[in-house]
Amino acid sequence: MxxxxxxxxxxxxxxxxxxxxxxxxxxxxxNRTNKGNYEDRMENRHNSMMDYHKEDVDKALENGDISEEEAKEWNEHYEYMDEFHNENGFRGCHGERRGMGRRHHR
Known part of the structure; x- marks a missing residue:
């Protein structure tokens, strides 16, 4: 048994x-070999993440987990991220050529 x-x-x-x-x-x-499609997918992923983060900030503020000032700072940070990626593309945090892992140089 x-x-x-x-x-x-x-x-x-x-x-x-x-x-x-x-x-x-x-x-x-x-889709990494098809750079145009990869860029589109990364943009869609970014937009989904930003929507999630902004909803999370609203819920945290509503629940009293963060203050108005903290919510304002988080929303400003997310706006900065949107502007950055709109200007520089949506390649992910490591770029297209570095692969999945980070390379640490000491």
């Missing part, structure tokens, strides 16, 4: 993990 429950638990963990991974994958890795 313990063996059967262990196997079922393992299958459930793998199944849930696979579903989460497939749901989170938006095809960006596959």
């Amino acid at each position: 313990k063996k059967l429950l262990g196997i079922l638990g393992l299958v459930a963990v793998i199944g849930i993990g696979s579903f989460g991974f497939s749901y989170a994958s938006d095809g960006i890795v596959e």
